[in-house]
Amino acid sequence: MEINLNCDLGEKSIHYDGKYDANLLKIINSANIACGYHAGSKSIIDKTIKNAKENNVSVGAHPGFKDLENFGRKKMFLSKKELKHLVWKQLEIINEIAIYNNTIITHIEIYIRAWLIIFGNKSFIRHF
Numbered sequence: 001m002e003i004n005l006n007c008d009l010g011e012k013s014i015h016y017d018g019k020y021d022a023n024l025l026k027i028i029n030s031a032n033i034a035c036g037y038h039a040g041s042k043s044i045i046d047k048t049i050k051n052a053k054e055n056n057v058s059v060g061a062h063p064g065f066k067d068l069e070n071f072g073r074k075k076m077f078l079s080k081k082e083l084k085h086l087v088w089k090q091l092e093i094i095n096e097i098a099i100y101n102n103t104i105i106t107h108i109e110i111y112i113r114a115w116l117i118i119f120g121n122k123s124f125i126r127h128f
Contacts, residue, residue: 006030008062008109010048011039015071018044025051030058032109035090038064038071045094049101059098060107063090 009025010033012018025031025048033048034040040048052059066086067074078086087110098105 004029006032006060006109008032008034009052010034010044010062011071012041012044013039013068013071015039021048022051025055025057028057030060030107032060032062032107033094035061035063035094037066037068037086037090039068042093042097045097046101049094049098049103053101053103058106059103060109061091061094061105062109063087063094064110 005028007024007028007030009021009031010018012021016039031048031052033045033052036042036045049059051057063086065074065076067076091105091108095105
């Protein structure tokens with residue numbers, strides 16, 4: 001049996017310094033990289049993708065709420081349309097950086113607060 005060891009990375013912010021990201025990339029198989037809204041930035045995304053590529057780690061997108069101050073934990077009430085736009089915008093950001101680094105996004109792990117909105121409204125899945 002093969003196990004995929006996965007980790008949220010690229011979350012450097014006022015709440016976390018990101019100093020262990022490079023070491024974690026040496027032991028994991030796939031990384032969920034923050035897309036700059038709840039944590040991280042374009043330069044951090046770029047650096048994390050480069051490090052992931054060097055370590056043969058699959059790159060995934062980790063979109064969240066636009067709330068750097070609270071690490072995406074501020075309670076937000078978004079419509080399906082607003083949440084869809086929020087996620088797509090972040091996917092565009094990370095995908096552009098991935099293409100620049102000649103790699104692909106293999107998966108998406110939406111930030112937990114956004115999942116609560118999605119699964120609190122089952123019809124959202126059909127519209128995404």
